[in-house]
Amino acid sequence: MIPAIQKFISNPNDVDGLVNDIERQKKTIFAAD
Amino acid sequence: MTQSDYGRSGVPGSVAGHRMSRRSLLRGAAVGAGAVTLPALLTACGSGPGGDGKTITMGSNSSDPIPKKAFAEAFAAYEAQSDGRKVKVNTVDHNTFQENINRYLQGKPDDVFMWFAGNRMQFFAKKGLLHEISDNWQDYKGFSAALKAQSTGADGKQYLTPYYYYPWAVFHRKSLFADRGYQAPKTLDEYVALAKQMQKDKLDPIAFCDKDGWPAMGTFDYIDMRTNGYEFHKSLMAGEVAWTDKRVREVFDTWRRLLPYCQQGANGRTWQEAANSLQKREAGMAVFGLPHPGAQFPKDEQSDIDFFPFPVINPEHGQDAVEAPIDGFLLAKKSKNLKNKKTLESAKDLLKWLATGKAEDIYLKSDPNNIAVSDQADISAYSPSRRRPWIWSPGRSRSPSSWTATPGRTSPPRS
Numbered sequence: 385m386i387p388a389i390q391k392f393i394s395n396p397n398d399v400d401g402l403v404n405d406i407e408r409q410k411k412t413i414f415a416a417d
Numbered sequence: 418m419t420q421s422d423y424g425r426s427g428v429p430g431s432v433a434g435h436r437m438s439r440r441s442l443l444r445g446a447a448v449g450a451g452a453v454t455l456p457a458l459l460t461a462c463g464s465g466p467g468g469d470g471k472t473i474t475m476g477s478n479s480s481d482p483i484p485k486k487a488f489a490e491a492f493a494a495y496e497a498q499s500d501g502r503k504v505k506v507n508t509v510d511h512n513t514f515q516e517n518i519n520r521y522l523q524g525k526p527d528d529v530f531m532w533f534a535g536n537r538m539q540f541f542a543k544k545g546l547l548h549e550i551s552d553n554w555q556d557y558k559g560f561s562a563a564l565k566a567q568s569t570g571a572d573g574k575q576y577l578t579p580y581y582y583y584p585w586a587v588f589h590r591k592s593l594f595a596d597r598g599y600q601a602p603k604t605l606d607e608y609v610a611l612a613k614q615m616q617k618d619k620l621d622p623i624a625f626c627d628k629d630g631w632p633a634m635g636t637f638d639y640i641d642m643r644t645n646g647y648e649f650h651k652s653l654m655a656g657e658v659a660w661t662d663k664r665v666r667e668v669f670d671t672w673r674r675l676l677p678y679c680q681q682g683a684n685g686r687t688w689q690e691a692a693n694s695l696q697k698r699e700a701g702m703a704v705f706g707l708p709h710p711g712a713q714f715p716k717d718e719q720s721d722i723d724f725f726p727f728p729v730i731n732p733e734h735g736q737d738a739v740e741a742p743i744d745g746f747l748l749a750k751k752s753k754n755l756k757n758k759k760t761l762e763s764a765k766d767l768l769k770w771l772a773t774g775k776a777e778d779i780y781l782k783s784d785p786n787n788i789a790v791s792d793q794a795d796i797s798a799y800s801p802s803r804r805r806p807w808i809w810s811p812g813r814s815r816s817p818s819s820w821t822a823t824p825g826r827t828s829p830p831r832s
Binding site for chain 2: 390393396399410
Protein backbone atom coordinates (compact mmCIF):
# COMPACT_ATOMS: atom_id res chain seq x y z
CA MET A 385 0.00 0.00 0.00
CA ILE A 386 2.66 2.47 1.02
CA PRO A 387 4.92 2.03 -2.04
CA ALA A 388 1.83 2.15 -4.27
CA ILE A 389 0.78 5.50 -2.81
CA GLN A 390 4.34 6.84 -3.08
CA LYS A 391 4.35 5.82 -6.73
CA PHE A 392 1.03 7.60 -7.23
CA ILE A 393 2.43 10.78 -5.69
CA SER A 394 5.35 10.84 -8.10
CA ASN A 395 3.28 9.68 -11.08
CA PRO A 396 -0.42 10.36 -10.54
CA ASN A 397 -1.49 9.56 -14.08
CA ASP A 398 -1.65 5.79 -13.83
CA VAL A 399 -4.70 5.39 -11.58
CA ASP A 400 -5.59 2.16 -13.38
CA GLY A 401 -2.26 0.56 -12.62
CA LEU A 402 -2.41 1.85 -9.06
CA VAL A 403 -5.80 0.45 -8.09
CA ASN A 404 -5.04 -2.88 -9.75
CA ASP A 405 -1.74 -3.07 -7.88
CA ILE A 406 -3.36 -2.40 -4.49
CA GLU A 407 -6.20 -4.83 -5.18
CA ARG A 408 -3.66 -7.52 -6.09
CA GLN A 409 -1.73 -6.92 -2.84
CA LYS A 410 -4.94 -7.01 -0.85
CA LYS A 411 -5.93 -10.40 -2.27
CA THR A 412 -2.51 -11.87 -1.49
CA ILE A 413 -2.62 -10.81 2.14
CA PHE A 414 -6.24 -11.71 2.73
CA ALA A 415 -5.60 -15.12 1.19
CA ALA A 416 -2.68 -15.60 3.57
CA ASP A 417 -4.91 -15.35 6.61
CA MET B 418 -10.90 1.31 12.46
CA THR B 419 -12.65 -1.68 13.73
CA GLN B 420 -14.88 -4.46 12.66
CA SER B 421 -16.90 -3.96 15.77
CA ASP B 422 -19.62 -1.51 15.06
CA TYR B 423 -18.99 1.38 17.32
CA GLY B 424 -21.78 3.24 15.61
CA ARG B 425 -21.44 6.74 14.38
CA SER B 426 -19.82 7.99 17.49
CA GLY B 427 -16.85 9.95 16.33
CA VAL B 428 -15.04 10.57 19.53
CA PRO B 429 -15.07 8.66 22.69
CA GLY B 430 -18.32 9.39 24.45
CA SER B 431 -16.23 9.86 27.53
CA VAL B 432 -14.67 13.04 26.28
CA ALA B 433 -17.66 14.13 24.28
CA GLY B 434 -19.39 14.80 27.53
CA HIS B 435 -17.17 17.83 28.17
CA ARG B 436 -16.48 16.77 31.69
CA MET B 437 -14.42 19.47 33.25
CA SER B 438 -14.08 18.25 36.76
CA ARG B 439 -11.67 15.64 37.87
CA ARG B 440 -12.96 12.97 40.12
CA SER B 441 -10.94 11.86 43.00
CA LEU B 442 -9.50 8.62 41.84
CA LEU B 443 -9.11 5.31 43.48
CA ARG B 444 -6.22 3.56 41.98
CA GLY B 445 -2.88 1.98 42.49
CA ALA B 446 -3.07 0.93 46.10
CA ALA B 447 -5.45 -1.96 45.68
CA VAL B 448 -4.42 -3.29 42.32
CA GLY B 449 -1.97 -6.13 42.19
CA ALA B 450 -2.41 -6.89 45.86
CA GLY B 451 -3.26 -10.46 45.07
CA ALA B 452 -0.59 -10.82 42.47
CA VAL B 453 1.98 -12.80 44.41
CA THR B 454 1.04 -16.28 43.36
CA LEU B 455 4.43 -17.75 42.53
CA PRO B 456 6.91 -19.13 45.03
CA ALA B 457 9.26 -16.47 46.32
CA LEU B 458 12.10 -18.44 44.78
CA LEU B 459 11.16 -17.28 41.34
CA THR B 460 11.48 -13.65 42.30
CA ALA B 461 15.16 -14.27 42.92
CA CYS B 462 15.73 -15.37 39.37
CA GLY B 463 16.66 -11.89 38.35
CA SER B 464 16.53 -11.52 34.61
CA GLY B 465 16.33 -15.25 34.00
CA PRO B 466 13.45 -16.87 32.18
CA GLY B 467 10.22 -15.21 33.15
CA GLY B 468 11.94 -12.11 34.47
CA ASP B 469 12.07 -11.02 38.09
CA GLY B 470 8.34 -10.51 38.35
CA LYS B 471 8.67 -6.80 39.04
CA THR B 472 10.38 -5.52 35.91
CA ILE B 473 8.07 -4.83 33.00
CA THR B 474 9.68 -4.33 29.60
CA MET B 475 7.97 -1.80 27.35
CA GLY B 476 8.39 -1.67 23.56
CA SER B 477 7.98 1.96 22.59
CA ASN B 478 7.53 3.45 19.13
CA SER B 479 7.62 6.95 20.64
CA SER B 480 11.06 7.93 19.47
CA ASP B 481 10.31 11.61 18.96
CA PRO B 482 11.59 13.77 21.81
CA ILE B 483 8.27 15.16 23.10
CA PRO B 484 6.35 11.88 23.46
CA LYS B 485 9.49 10.06 24.60
CA LYS B 486 9.90 12.46 27.50
CA ALA B 487 6.18 12.43 28.29
CA PHE B 488 6.11 8.62 28.47
CA ALA B 489 9.23 8.59 30.65
CA GLU B 490 7.43 10.90 33.09
CA ALA B 491 4.32 8.75 33.10
CA PHE B 492 6.31 5.55 33.74
CA ALA B 493 8.34 7.22 36.49
CA ALA B 494 5.07 8.23 38.17
CA TYR B 495 3.87 4.64 37.92
CA GLU B 496 7.07 3.33 39.46
CA ALA B 497 6.85 5.85 42.29
CA GLN B 498 3.40 4.64 43.33
CA SER B 499 4.00 0.94 42.69
CA ASP B 500 5.49 -1.41 45.19
CA GLY B 501 8.94 -1.76 43.66
CA ARG B 502 7.84 -2.39 40.11
CA LYS B 503 10.01 -1.05 37.27
CA VAL B 504 9.28 -0.18 33.66
CA LYS B 505 12.21 -0.82 31.35
CA VAL B 506 11.60 1.05 28.12
CA ASN B 507 12.97 -0.15 24.81
CA THR B 508 12.47 2.73 22.37
CA VAL B 509 12.70 2.01 18.66
CA ASP B 510 12.58 4.57 15.85
CA HIS B 511 8.89 5.13 15.11
CA ASN B 512 8.88 4.10 11.45
CA THR B 513 11.18 1.13 12.03
CA PHE B 514 8.87 -0.07 14.81
CA GLN B 515 5.82 0.19 12.53
CA GLU B 516 7.48 -1.63 9.69
CA ASN B 517 8.80 -4.45 11.85
CA ILE B 518 5.80 -4.92 14.12
CA ASN B 519 4.83 -8.24 12.51
CA ARG B 520 8.27 -9.75 13.01
CA TYR B 521 8.64 -8.14 16.44
CA LEU B 522 5.46 -9.69 17.81
CA GLN B 523 6.32 -13.11 16.43
CA GLY B 524 9.90 -13.00 17.69
CA LYS B 525 10.99 -11.81 21.11
CA PRO B 526 8.69 -8.92 21.95
CA ASP B 527 8.71 -6.83 25.11
CA ASP B 528 6.02 -7.53 27.71
CA VAL B 529 4.00 -4.42 26.94
CA PHE B 530 4.12 -2.48 23.69
CA MET B 531 2.60 0.67 22.26
CA TRP B 532 0.25 0.31 19.34
CA PHE B 533 -3.06 1.47 17.92
CA ALA B 534 -6.67 0.65 18.62
CA GLY B 535 -9.11 -0.73 16.10
CA ASN B 536 -8.23 -2.70 13.04
CA ARG B 537 -4.51 -2.58 13.60
CA MET B 538 -4.95 -4.17 17.00
CA GLN B 539 -7.54 -6.66 15.77
CA PHE B 540 -5.20 -7.89 13.10
CA PHE B 541 -2.70 -9.08 15.73
CA ALA B 542 -5.39 -10.31 18.13
CA LYS B 543 -6.68 -12.59 15.39
CA LYS B 544 -3.19 -13.92 14.84
CA GLY B 545 -2.97 -14.85 18.52
CA LEU B 546 -0.11 -12.44 19.21
CA LEU B 547 -1.83 -10.51 22.01
CA HIS B 548 -2.73 -11.29 25.61
CA GLU B 549 -6.37 -10.85 26.44
CA ILE B 550 -6.98 -8.20 29.14
CA SER B 551 -10.76 -8.53 29.50
CA ASP B 552 -10.27 -8.91 33.28
CA ASN B 553 -8.57 -5.50 33.39
CA TRP B 554 -11.44 -3.98 31.50
CA GLN B 555 -13.90 -5.10 34.16
CA ASP B 556 -12.24 -2.57 36.45
CA TYR B 557 -11.58 0.21 33.94
CA LYS B 558 -13.59 3.35 34.57
CA GLY B 559 -13.93 6.44 32.43
CA PHE B 560 -13.85 4.82 28.97
CA SER B 561 -16.82 5.08 26.64
CA ALA B 562 -18.48 2.18 24.86
CA ALA B 563 -16.89 3.41 21.61
CA LEU B 564 -13.46 3.17 23.19
CA LYS B 565 -14.17 -0.30 24.46
CA ALA B 566 -15.23 -1.36 20.97
CA GLN B 567 -11.97 0.01 19.61
CA SER B 568 -10.07 -2.02 22.20
CA THR B 569 -11.96 -5.24 21.48
CA GLY B 570 -10.94 -7.99 19.07
CA ALA B 571 -13.22 -9.74 16.61
CA ASP B 572 -13.62 -12.48 19.27
CA GLY B 573 -15.26 -10.02 21.67
CA LYS B 574 -12.31 -9.93 24.09
CA GLN B 575 -10.38 -6.83 25.09
CA TYR B 576 -6.72 -6.47 24.16
CA LEU B 577 -5.85 -2.79 24.38
CA THR B 578 -5.67 -0.13 27.07
CA PRO B 579 -6.30 3.19 25.29
CA TYR B 580 -4.25 6.22 26.28
CA TYR B 581 -4.96 9.17 24.00
CA TYR B 582 -6.21 10.06 20.54
CA TYR B 583 -5.49 12.71 17.99
CA PRO B 584 -7.81 14.08 15.34
CA TRP B 585 -6.54 14.85 11.85
CA ALA B 586 -7.45 18.10 10.16
CA VAL B 587 -6.10 20.77 7.80
CA PHE B 588 -3.61 22.83 9.79
CA HIS B 589 -2.47 26.39 9.17
CA ARG B 590 -1.08 29.44 10.87
CA LYS B 591 -3.70 31.78 12.29
CA SER B 592 -1.50 34.82 11.68
CA LEU B 593 -0.77 33.90 8.05
CA PHE B 594 -4.48 33.54 7.32
CA ALA B 595 -5.19 36.86 9.06
CA ASP B 596 -2.35 38.73 7.31
CA ARG B 597 -3.40 37.52 3.85
CA GLY B 598 -7.13 37.59 4.45
CA TYR B 599 -7.52 33.85 3.83
CA GLN B 600 -10.72 32.14 4.95
CA ALA B 601 -10.91 28.51 6.02
CA PRO B 602 -12.52 26.74 3.05
CA LYS B 603 -15.68 24.74 3.55
CA THR B 604 -15.81 22.89 0.23
CA LEU B 605 -13.27 21.27 -2.07
CA ASP B 606 -13.78 24.03 -4.65
CA GLU B 607 -13.05 26.66 -2.01
CA TYR B 608 -10.00 24.64 -0.91
CA VAL B 609 -8.67 24.62 -4.48
CA ALA B 610 -9.47 28.33 -4.92
CA LEU B 611 -7.56 29.15 -1.73
CA ALA B 612 -4.65 26.97 -2.87
CA LYS B 613 -4.57 28.88 -6.18
CA GLN B 614 -4.47 32.17 -4.31
CA MET B 615 -1.62 30.91 -2.14
CA GLN B 616 0.30 29.94 -5.26
CA LYS B 617 -0.14 33.50 -6.53
CA ASP B 618 1.18 34.67 -3.16
CA LYS B 619 4.32 32.56 -3.69
CA LEU B 620 3.45 29.97 -1.06
CA ASP B 621 3.42 26.21 -1.34
CA PRO B 622 -0.34 25.90 -0.74
CA ILE B 623 -0.24 22.45 0.90
CA ALA B 624 2.81 21.14 2.74
CA PHE B 625 3.16 17.53 1.68
CA CYS B 626 5.31 14.57 2.71
CA ASP B 627 5.36 10.82 2.44
CA LYS B 628 8.93 9.75 3.09
CA ASP B 629 7.64 8.11 6.28
CA GLY B 630 5.06 6.18 4.27
CA TRP B 631 2.05 7.13 6.39
CA PRO B 632 1.42 10.89 6.23
CA ALA B 633 -0.21 10.88 2.78
CA MET B 634 -2.65 8.20 3.92
CA GLY B 635 -4.45 10.83 5.98
CA THR B 636 -5.29 12.68 2.80
CA PHE B 637 -6.46 9.49 1.11
CA ASP B 638 -8.73 8.63 4.02
CA TYR B 639 -10.29 12.06 4.09
CA ILE B 640 -10.90 12.24 0.33
CA ASP B 641 -12.51 8.79 0.45
CA MET B 642 -14.68 9.58 3.46
CA ARG B 643 -15.78 12.93 2.01
CA THR B 644 -16.45 11.45 -1.44
CA ASN B 645 -17.98 8.09 -0.61
CA GLY B 646 -18.89 8.34 3.05
CA TYR B 647 -17.70 6.71 6.22
CA GLU B 648 -19.46 3.38 5.68
CA PHE B 649 -17.90 2.95 2.27
CA HIS B 650 -14.48 3.76 3.65
CA LYS B 651 -14.94 1.20 6.38
CA SER B 652 -15.91 -1.43 3.80
CA LEU B 653 -12.93 -0.57 1.66
CA MET B 654 -10.60 -0.94 4.64
CA ALA B 655 -12.29 -4.23 5.51
CA GLY B 656 -11.42 -5.56 2.09
CA GLU B 657 -15.10 -5.84 1.14
CA VAL B 658 -14.91 -3.41 -1.76
CA ALA B 659 -12.47 -3.77 -4.64
CA TRP B 660 -9.85 -1.08 -5.00
CA THR B 661 -10.65 -1.15 -8.70
CA ASP B 662 -14.18 0.09 -7.92
CA LYS B 663 -14.98 3.29 -9.76
CA ARG B 664 -15.64 5.06 -6.45
CA VAL B 665 -12.02 4.43 -5.44
CA ARG B 666 -10.77 5.67 -8.80
CA GLU B 667 -12.77 8.82 -8.17
CA VAL B 668 -10.84 9.33 -4.92
CA PHE B 669 -7.54 9.19 -6.74
CA ASP B 670 -8.87 11.48 -9.49
CA THR B 671 -9.77 14.07 -6.85
CA TRP B 672 -6.40 13.65 -5.16
CA ARG B 673 -4.75 14.15 -8.56
CA ARG B 674 -6.58 17.44 -8.80
CA LEU B 675 -4.99 18.54 -5.50
CA LEU B 676 -1.44 17.38 -6.21
CA PRO B 677 -0.41 20.47 -8.24
CA TYR B 678 -0.99 22.51 -5.06
CA CYS B 679 1.03 20.18 -2.87
CA GLN B 680 4.72 20.59 -2.15
CA GLN B 681 6.65 18.72 -4.82
CA GLY B 682 9.08 15.92 -3.94
CA ALA B 683 6.88 14.64 -1.13
CA ASN B 684 8.41 11.15 -1.16
CA GLY B 685 11.72 12.63 -0.04
CA ARG B 686 10.25 14.78 2.74
CA THR B 687 9.66 13.71 6.35
CA TRP B 688 6.60 14.85 8.30
CA GLN B 689 8.88 16.98 10.48
CA GLU B 690 10.20 18.83 7.40
CA ALA B 691 6.69 19.37 6.06
CA ALA B 692 5.52 20.70 9.43
CA ASN B 693 8.56 22.96 9.52
CA SER B 694 7.62 24.52 6.21
CA LEU B 695 4.25 25.37 7.72
CA GLN B 696 6.00 26.88 10.72
CA LYS B 697 8.34 28.93 8.49
CA ARG B 698 5.39 30.27 6.48
CA GLU B 699 6.70 28.61 3.31
CA ALA B 700 3.56 26.50 3.08
CA GLY B 701 0.02 27.64 3.78
CA MET B 702 -1.76 24.44 4.93
CA ALA B 703 -1.10 20.79 5.73
CA VAL B 704 -3.21 17.70 6.43
CA PHE B 705 -1.85 16.39 9.71
CA GLY B 706 -2.74 14.89 13.04
CA LEU B 707 -2.87 17.19 16.04
CA PRO B 708 0.58 16.19 17.39
CA HIS B 709 2.47 16.81 14.16
CA PRO B 710 2.53 20.61 13.77
CA GLY B 711 2.47 20.85 17.55
CA ALA B 712 5.81 19.09 17.76
CA GLN B 713 7.49 21.38 15.23
CA PHE B 714 6.30 24.79 16.39
CA PRO B 715 8.26 26.57 19.13
CA LYS B 716 6.42 27.08 22.40
CA ASP B 717 5.71 30.77 21.85
CA GLU B 718 4.13 30.00 18.45
CA GLN B 719 1.90 27.14 19.58
CA SER B 720 -1.10 29.42 19.91
CA ASP B 721 -0.73 30.37 16.24
CA ILE B 722 -1.55 26.80 15.14
CA ASP B 723 -5.09 26.57 13.85
CA PHE B 724 -7.03 24.00 11.87
CA PHE B 725 -10.26 23.32 10.04
CA PRO B 726 -12.03 20.06 9.12
CA PHE B 727 -11.14 18.55 5.74
CA PRO B 728 -13.47 20.21 3.21
CA VAL B 729 -16.76 18.85 1.92
CA ILE B 730 -16.53 16.93 -1.36
CA ASN B 731 -19.94 15.26 -1.61
CA PRO B 732 -22.56 17.25 0.35
CA GLU B 733 -24.36 13.99 1.11
CA HIS B 734 -21.46 13.05 3.42
CA GLY B 735 -20.61 16.54 4.61
CA GLN B 736 -17.84 16.64 7.20
CA ASP B 737 -19.27 13.87 9.35
CA ALA B 738 -16.20 11.71 9.66
CA VAL B 739 -13.15 12.57 11.73
CA GLU B 740 -9.90 10.73 11.34
CA ALA B 741 -8.79 10.17 14.90
CA PRO B 742 -6.44 7.29 15.67
CA ILE B 743 -6.29 6.01 19.25
CA ASP B 744 -2.97 4.93 20.74
CA GLY B 745 -2.63 2.56 23.64
CA PHE B 746 -0.84 -0.31 25.33
CA LEU B 747 -1.01 -4.04 24.69
CA LEU B 748 0.52 -7.21 26.08
CA ALA B 749 2.58 -9.33 23.70
CA LYS B 750 1.60 -12.98 23.84
CA LYS B 751 5.08 -14.15 22.89
CA SER B 752 6.83 -12.26 25.65
CA LYS B 753 8.79 -14.82 27.62
CA ASN B 754 8.55 -12.78 30.83
CA LEU B 755 4.77 -12.90 30.77
CA LYS B 756 4.89 -16.64 31.24
CA ASN B 757 5.86 -15.75 34.81
CA LYS B 758 2.48 -15.09 36.42
CA LYS B 759 4.03 -12.47 38.63
CA THR B 760 5.37 -10.50 35.67
CA LEU B 761 2.00 -10.84 33.97
CA GLU B 762 0.32 -9.41 37.06
CA SER B 763 2.86 -6.57 37.11
CA ALA B 764 2.21 -5.80 33.44
CA LYS B 765 -1.54 -5.81 34.03
CA ASP B 766 -1.05 -3.59 37.05
CA LEU B 767 0.84 -1.11 34.87
CA LEU B 768 -2.01 -1.14 32.34
CA LYS B 769 -4.55 -0.53 35.11
CA TRP B 770 -2.59 2.49 36.22
CA LEU B 771 -2.20 3.75 32.65
CA ALA B 772 -5.98 3.48 32.25
CA THR B 773 -6.56 6.19 34.85
CA GLY B 774 -7.22 9.84 34.16
CA LYS B 775 -4.27 10.79 36.32
CA ALA B 776 -1.89 8.72 34.20
CA GLU B 777 -3.17 10.49 31.10
CA ASP B 778 -2.82 13.88 32.78
CA ILE B 779 0.85 13.21 33.53
CA TYR B 780 1.53 12.31 29.91
CA LEU B 781 -0.48 15.15 28.39
CA LYS B 782 1.19 17.73 30.60
CA SER B 783 4.39 17.12 28.64
CA ASP B 784 2.74 16.33 25.30
CA PRO B 785 -0.37 18.49 25.08
CA ASN B 786 -0.75 17.72 21.38
CA ASN B 787 -3.01 14.78 22.04
CA ILE B 788 -6.42 14.38 23.65
CA ALA B 789 -7.17 12.22 26.66
CA VAL B 790 -9.50 9.25 26.29
CA SER B 791 -10.54 8.93 29.91
CA ASP B 792 -13.37 11.01 31.30
CA GLN B 793 -11.37 11.10 34.51
CA ALA B 794 -8.65 13.14 32.80
CA ASP B 795 -8.49 16.87 33.39
CA ILE B 796 -9.30 18.65 30.14
CA SER B 797 -9.57 22.11 31.67
CA ALA B 798 -6.13 23.01 30.36
CA TYR B 799 -7.06 22.39 26.72
CA SER B 800 -6.86 25.35 24.39
CA PRO B 801 -10.19 26.50 22.93
CA SER B 802 -9.32 25.01 19.55
CA ARG B 803 -9.12 21.59 21.16
CA ARG B 804 -12.65 21.91 22.45
CA ARG B 805 -14.25 22.50 19.08
CA PRO B 806 -17.52 20.69 18.62
CA TRP B 807 -16.48 18.89 15.46
CA ILE B 808 -13.70 17.20 17.34
CA TRP B 809 -15.75 16.35 20.39
CA SER B 810 -19.33 15.85 19.37
CA PRO B 811 -20.89 12.45 19.33
CA GLY B 812 -22.37 11.67 15.96
CA ARG B 813 -19.06 12.04 14.20
CA SER B 814 -17.41 9.02 12.77
CA ARG B 815 -14.02 7.85 13.67
CA SER B 816 -12.26 6.74 10.59
CA PRO B 817 -10.80 3.38 9.77
CA SER B 818 -7.47 4.60 8.44
CA SER B 819 -5.75 3.14 5.46
CA TRP B 820 -2.36 3.39 7.09
CA THR B 821 -3.71 2.19 10.34
CA ALA B 822 -4.56 -0.90 8.41
CA THR B 823 -1.03 -1.61 7.34
CA PRO B 824 0.80 -3.65 9.91
CA GLY B 825 3.92 -3.57 7.80
CA ARG B 826 5.24 -1.68 4.84
CA THR B 827 4.13 -4.23 2.31
CA SER B 828 0.76 -5.05 3.74
CA PRO B 829 -2.40 -3.84 2.09
CA PRO B 830 -5.23 -2.31 4.01
CA ARG B 831 -7.49 -4.42 6.09
CA SER B 832 -10.28 -3.83 8.44
